[in-house]
Amino acid sequence: MGGVGGGPLGQKVALDLSKLVCHLRRTSISAARLAMGKPRTASRIASLTALLAALAMLATACNGQANPSGRPSSGAADPRQDSNRLMWRLYDGFGAGDHGAIGAMALSGDKTYIPVLIEYLFSPRISNSMALTEAGEALRQLSGQRFGNDDWQKWVEWLGSQETIRPPTQFVGWKGSLLRGIHPSLGNFLYEGVPARIRVEEIVWGGVVKDGIPDLRNPPHISGRAADYLQPADRVFGVSINGEHRAYPLRIMNPHEMANDVLGGEPFALAY
Known part of the structure; x- marks a missing residue:
């Protein structure tokens, strides 16, 4: 059986089927009451109940494929949301994060994680030597480049030449949380929706807190x-x-x- 699409027709079918299920449920309850009142009709009611159950299952299956909201259903994976989840799993803005996310990024084959891992190499405050080694290996696997774990500047320069590699959609806020961990005022420079005419991936902390060197x-x-x-x-x-x-x-x-x-x-x- 072909699935019901997500267009206007599919949405209408899904909505109509939902109404049908509600109606059938009410009919089933009435039928059950009728069966209790008239035992001689029990066999007919049993057949009717089985039919209603089958129709309800069909409506549920169709409704699962036609999503009136236009958003992915809970069972459908959105790659962009997945990349955000793994990124925040690596560092959640509060603690050291879960270094196990590095392996998941490497296995995904998704170049979206390259800017995240490069940022991670420059953030020893939230990582350790073992995690940095894993991050370097993941970067080499995803990018095909052979720069070392300490060649952070080469990684940044290479990324700047890759126009097609873009970070997860929430990268700006995530990077701002990294800076906020260094000094609270640094987080004010990067946040979700901040206007930018340059690539945020190329913004680098200079090693001094805000106003640490008077202008x-x-x-x-x-x-x-x-x-x-x-x-x-x-x-x-x-x-x-x-x-x-x-x-x-x-x-x-x-x-x-x-x-x-x-x-x-x-x-x-x-x-x-």
């Missing part, structure tokens, strides 16, 4: 002639915006690593 914020400026402390070979970062020009000496930037300033009427951030 150079709206610094005072002097003319080039007055900057007699600079040597001819000193490096500077030149910035030009809307016809206005400014140089930020490396020796000034070095202890701050970032400058937040306004130039040409535009606020901007300079980092290197």
